[in-house]
Amino acid sequence: MEDKNILEVKNLCTYFFTDRGVVKAVDGLDFDLEEGSVLGIVGESGSGKSVTSLAIMDLLRGTTGKVVEGEIWFQGRNLVELSEEERRMIRGKDISMIFQEPMTSLNPTIKVGEQVAEVIRLHQGASKQEAMERTIEILKETGLPRVESMAKEYPFQLSGGQRQRVMIAMALACRPKILIADEPTTALDVTIQAQILELMKELQKKSGTSIIFITHSLGVVAEMCDKVLVMYCSKAVETGDVNTIFLEPKHPYTQGLLASIPKIGSQADRLDSIPGNVPNPKHMPSGCKFAPRCAFADERCGQEEPPFFDYGNGHKCRCWLCEKDFKG
Amino acid sequence: MNDILLQVKDLKQYYPVTTKEQGKTFVRALDGVTFDVKRGETLGIVGESGCGKSTMGLTICKLIEPTDGQIVLDGEDITKYGRKQMREIRKKIQMVFQDPYASLNPRMSVYDIVAEPLVIHKLFQSKEDIDARVIELLRQVGLDAYHAKRYPHEFSGGQRQRIGIARALAVEPQVIIADEPVSALDVSIQSQVLNLMCDLREQYGLTYLFISHDLSVVEHISDTVGVMYLGSFVEMADKKSLYDNPVHPYTQALLSAVPKPDPRERKEKIILSGNIPSPVNVPKGCKFHPRCKYCTDICKEAVPERTQISDSHYVYCHRAKEFAK
Numbered sequence: 207m208e209d210k211n212i213l214e215v216k217n218l219c220t221y222f223f224t225d226r227g228v229v230k231a232v233d234g235l236d237f238d239l240e241e242g243s244v245l246g247i248v249g250e251s252g253s254g255k256s257v258t259s260l261a262i263m264d265l266l267r268g269t270t271g272k273v274v275e276g277e278i279w280f281q282g283r284n285l286v287e288l289s290e291e292e293r294r295m296i297r298g299k300d301i302s303m304i305f306q307e308p309m310t311s312l313n314p315t316i317k318v319g320e321q322v323a324e325v326i327r328l329h330q331g332a333s334k335q336e337a338m339e340r341t342i343e344i345l346k347e348t349g350l351p352r353v354e355s356m357a358k359e360y361p362f363q364l365s366g367g368q369r370q371r372v373m374i375a376m377a378l379a380c381r382p383k384i385l386i387a388d389e390p391t392t393a394l395d396v397t398i399q400a401q402i403l404e405l406m407k408e409l410q411k412k413s414g415t416s417i418i419f420i421t422h423s424l425g426v427v428a429e430m431c432d433k434v435l436v437m438y439c440s441k442a443v444e445t446g447d448v449n450t451i452f453l454e455p456k457h458p459y460t461q462g463l464l465a466s467i468p469k470i471g472s473q474a475d476r477l478d479s480i481p482g483n484v485p486n487p488k489h490m491p492s493g494c495k496f497a498p499r500c501a502f503a504d505e506r507c508g509q510e511e512p513p514f515f516d517y518g519n520g521h522k523c524r525c526w527l528c529e530k531d532f533k534g
Numbered sequence: 535m536n537d538i539l540l541q542v543k544d545l546k547q548y549y550p551v552t553t554k555e556q557g558k559t560f561v562r563a564l565d566g567v568t569f570d571v572k573r574g575e576t577l578g579i580v581g582e583s584g585c586g587k588s589t590m591g592l593t594i595c596k597l598i599e600p601t602d603g604q605i606v607l608d609g610e611d612i613t614k615y616g617r618k619q620m621r622e623i624r625k626k627i628q629m630v631f632q633d634p635y636a637s638l639n640p641r642m643s644v645y646d647i648v649a650e651p652l653v654i655h656k657l658f659q660s661k662e663d664i665d666a667r668v669i670e671l672l673r674q675v676g677l678d679a680y681h682a683k684r685y686p687h688e689f690s691g692g693q694r695q696r697i698g699i700a701r702a703l704a705v706e707p708q709v710i711i712a713d714e715p716v717s718a719l720d721v722s723i724q725s726q727v728l729n730l731m732c733d734l735r736e737q738y739g740l741t742y743l744f745i746s747h748d749l750s751v752v753e754h755i756s757d758t759v760g761v762m763y764l765g766s767f768v769e770m771a772d773k774k775s776l777y778d779n780p781v782h783p784y785t786q787a788l789l790s791a792v793p794k795p796d797p798r799e800r801k802e803k804i805i806l807s808g809n810i811p812s813p814v815n816v817p818k819g820c821k822f823h824p825r826c827k828y829c830t831d832i833c834k835e836a837v838p839e840r841t842q843i844s845d846s847h848y849v850y851c852h853r854a855k856e857f858a859k
Contacts, residue, residue, distance in 0.1 A: 250720040351808075365809050395582035395747065397806045400791035404805055422720065425750075425793030429800055448797045466725035467795055468754035470777055476732065477754065479725035483690045 212416050213239040213262070213384055218276035220254075220261045222269070229487045231257040231271065233440040236514075239384065244410065244417040246431030246448070248424060248463075252484055254440040255420045259386045262418075263303050264293040280384070299329040302377040306389035308369035312361040318372045319345070319357025325379045344375045349405060367398035374405065381413060388420045403430060424467055428452055433520065436460050439485060439495035442514070446521035456523040459496045494526070502527055539741050540571040540594070540709055545603035547586070547593050553814055561813050563589040565765035566603070571758075573708075576735065576742040578756030578773075580749055580788070584810055586765040587745045588632075591711045594743070595629050596620050608708065625655055628702035632714035634694030638686040644697055645682040648672065651704040671700040674737075676730060692723035696730065703734065711743045716751060728755060749792050753777055758846070761785045764813055764821045771847035781849045781857045783826050820852065828853060 220232040232254040239245050247255045260266050261273050267290070278285040280301070285293065305311035313321060322344065323337040332340065338357075345353045348371040361369055370390060377385055387406070391399040403426065410417055419430055427434055427448070434451040436444045436459065444457040455461045465478035482499040485491055491498050497507040507526055515528035547564035564586045571577045579587045592598045594605055596612065605613050612623050631637035638647055648668045651657075658664045669679045675696040686694055695715060702710055712731070716724040732755065734740060746752050752759055753773060760770040761784065769782040780786045790804040806825050811817055817824050823833040832852050841854035851857065 250722060367809060395810075396749070396791040397582060397787060398809070399793075400803050400805055403793070404803070423793065424721070424795040428795045428797045429793045452795065452797050463721060464795065466722050468725075468728070468750040469795065470750050470753050470789075470792065472754075474754075476729055477725035479729060480722040481726075483692065483723070484720070 210240055211238040212241040212280070213418075214277075214279040215258075215262070216277040216279070218258065218261060218278065219274045220257050220266070220271055221274050222271045224270055227488055230440050230490070231487070232261065235276070235437075235440075235442055237435050237442065237445065239416050239418060240433070241416055242414045243432040244419055244430055246427035246434045247418060247420045247437060248422060248427055248434060249437035250422060250484055252439075252487065253437040255437050256388055258437075259303065259388050259418065259420055262386065263297055263301065264290075265297075265303075295329075298325050298382075299380045300382055301384045301386065302380070302382040303386040303388065304370070304373045304377050304390045306392050308366060308373050308393070309361065311373060312369060314361055317358050317360055318364065318369075322357075322372065322376045322379055325376055329380045340379070341375070344379055345372070347378075347409070348372075348375045349401075350375075366394055367401060370394060370398075370402055371405070374402070374409070378409060378413070378415070382415060384416050384418065385410075386418045386420070389422070390419075391426065392421065392423070399426075406430070424452075424463065436463070439490065440487070441495065441524065442522075443496065443525070444521075444523045446517075447519070450519075450521050456517075456521075456528055457496075457525045458500050458502055458527070462499075494524075537572055538570045539573040539575075539608055540743070541604075541606040542570075542594065543568050543604040543606075545590070545593060545605065546601045547589050547598065548601045551814060556814070559814060562765050562816055563813060564593060564600075565816070567762075567765075567767055569760060569767070569770060571709075571741055571743065574735075574739050574741055575758060576744055576756045578752035578759040579743065579745045579762060580747065580752050580759060581762035582747060582788075582810060584764075584813060585762040586813075587747075587762050588713050590762075591629065591713045591743065591745050595624075595627060595711055597629075621654075624707075625705045626707055627709045627711065628705065628707040630695070630698050630702050630710060630712040630715045633718055634691050634698055635686075635718075637698055638694055640686050642685075643682065644672070644677075644684055644686070644689075647686075647697060648682075648700050648704055651701060655705055657705065667704070671704055674703065674734070675700045676726075690723070691719050692727055695719065695727050699727075699730065699734070703738075706738070707740075709741045709743065711745070713745045714747065715744075717746065717748065724751070731755065749789060761788065764810065764816060766821065767850060768822065769847075769849045769851075771843070775844065775847045779847075779858070781843060781847075781854055782822075782851050783828055783857070784822050820850075828857075 215237050218232055218235040222229040222231055249255045262278055273286055319341050322341040326332050326337040326340050342353055350356055350371050391402050421427060431448050433447050435442050438459050444460045462480040468477060480499050493509045494507045494512055497503040512524050512526045514522045514524045515532060516522050544566045545564055546566055548560040548562055551561050552558050581587045593600050645668055648671055649664050652664050652667060668682060672681055677696055716727050744755050756773055758772050759776045760767050763784050769785045780789055787804040787806045808825050819835045820833045820838050823829045838850045838852045840848050840850055842848050843858045
């Protein structure tokens with residue numbers, strides 16, 4: 207494991223075993239998270255980006271999903287091989303997570319202050335009173351108003367943005383090494399989204415936490431991330447630093463995604479769009495998964511899965527079109 | 535022919551509520567909105583959750599009765615129309631809803647969904663004619679004839695939204711009110727549906743009222759854009775003026791908050807403090823003043839009048855003239 211990487215994911219395969227067959231939600235995913243950096247994982251619904259985060263957090267227990275292959279290296283340990291108990295010691299302390307829907311991810315029957323304090327008591331062995339004092343401090347850091355009274359309120363009494371700030375407080379309570387944010391602003395209005403993104407940037411600068419930022423919004427990625435991983439149908443199709451991905455994307459899917467978002471001030475009459483739909487996970491095409499929707503696909507694309515061509519500097523692309531760049 | 539197709543005057547929608555502090559009072563979902571839409575024009579309405587943009591769509595379609603104000607469609611005042619009279623009007627005005635999962639009856643086949651308006655409005659007499667029209671409509675929205683026999687659950691989100699559009703098109707309406715039609719869709723599918731809506735507009739000369747929280751989508755599809763805050767407009771202008779020279783501080787903040795999909799354009803944003811106030815307890819004077827950094831004494835007292843910046847650009851702000859430079 208290289209020193210600068212705080213997390214290394216190797217050949218991660220997460221399958222769901224349902225009554226109607228196996229769904230390969232994540233199938234052979236590799237990526238590294240550099241210490242202190244922000245990695246964006248983008249993809250459309252069903253691409254496997256959320257399942258990846260659940261696998262890292264070990265939150266697939268109790269579902270039909272299972273990590274069947276692969277390694278997740280964190281601080282010299284392969285998380286996949288650890289026991290449930292050991293994973294629990296890491297979850298919430300070293301690696302924590304913010305979820306999309308702040309209403310459903312907070313417990314509606316427990317006061318928000320107590321929910322944050324629970325994390326501190328559990329991982330830092332603080333007394334009830336110490337934990338509460340720390341909680342008030344952390345809630346203040348997230349910019350919430352009238353913290354003392356708000357800590358005694360229930361989630362339903364808070365607005366969406368306020369709830370998301372509570373989630374962030376909870377996730378950052380133990381100063382984690384890694385924060386996984388799964389669509390943290392998707393349910394919020396733009397002006398509130400701007401507030402939350404600003405807060406995350408600030409906290410990241412202050413604490414040096416490494417962040418995995420999962421989102422479908424390319425705008426948010428361009429704004430927040432250093433590195434980007436584009437997923438399509440349970441695999442990484444392209445990865446690189448944020449400038450490379452946005453300015454010189456190589457994969458037709460990345461190019462298509464970028465072209466299909468309306469840009470303010472562009473004055474285009476029509477948007478480019480990617481034809482067709484994301485394939486059903488139970489009937490995955492053989493070969494390149496994107497081939498049926500790709501304008502450049504030829505016969506080989508439908509038969510052989512392309513390798514992950516490595517352009518250096520972390521830029522990799524899974525497409526046969528890249529092959530010509532590597533010949534001779 | 536009348537150039538103005540839809541005219542809305544001082545439209546209000548109040549819901550009675552009882553609160554601990556104020557006793558019997560109202561949620562002012564729509565607090566006096568006035569605008570015109572020209573034939574063939576697309577008016578985009580943007581605003582954050584709770585600003586009243588969806589209520590406006592429902593009220594104009596008279597799916598909820600307005601508290602006060604006037605709605606004139608194609609020269610006809612429909613404000614006081616009852617159910618029976620509205621049935622005739624609905625041949626002219628149709629809606630497309632946000633959630634393609636909730637807005638199609640799961641027990642009806644696609645054929646039944648698209649044919650229903652044809653049957654209700656008795657547009658065709660024979661079964662053959664209805665069959666032919668349903669298939670024609672499905673093809674127009676990019677679906678196939680064999681899809682008619684299927685049920686909504688067999689379709690993806692984008693395809694369901696196409697079915698919803700086919701249903702709205704069935705009666706050949708003049709106006710379509712589209713309430714967040716692409717918000718539930720993935721980006722690659724979103725652009726397909728937006729392109730479809732643009733094609734249909736051209737083909738049938740449709741007039742759209744396009745409601746969305748997404749400023750980039752609204753910019754793409756609209757001719758004129760109105761920005762709402764707490765039940766009223768704060769600014770309305772042709773697309774170019776609004777996006778190039780936003781005047782109202784709220785519009786400026788809203789535009790600056792949109793994340794741009796270009797890493798070279800990371801810049802300081804205008805971050806608004808606080809949240810949108812509750813529509814039960816609307817701030818006095820300018821509704822935006824508690825969050826506005828340019829707020830002066832008059833903003834706290836008087837409701838701002840409509841200030842004309844140019845022929846097609848007006849703003850509700852006391853300091854509009856000053857900001858417009």
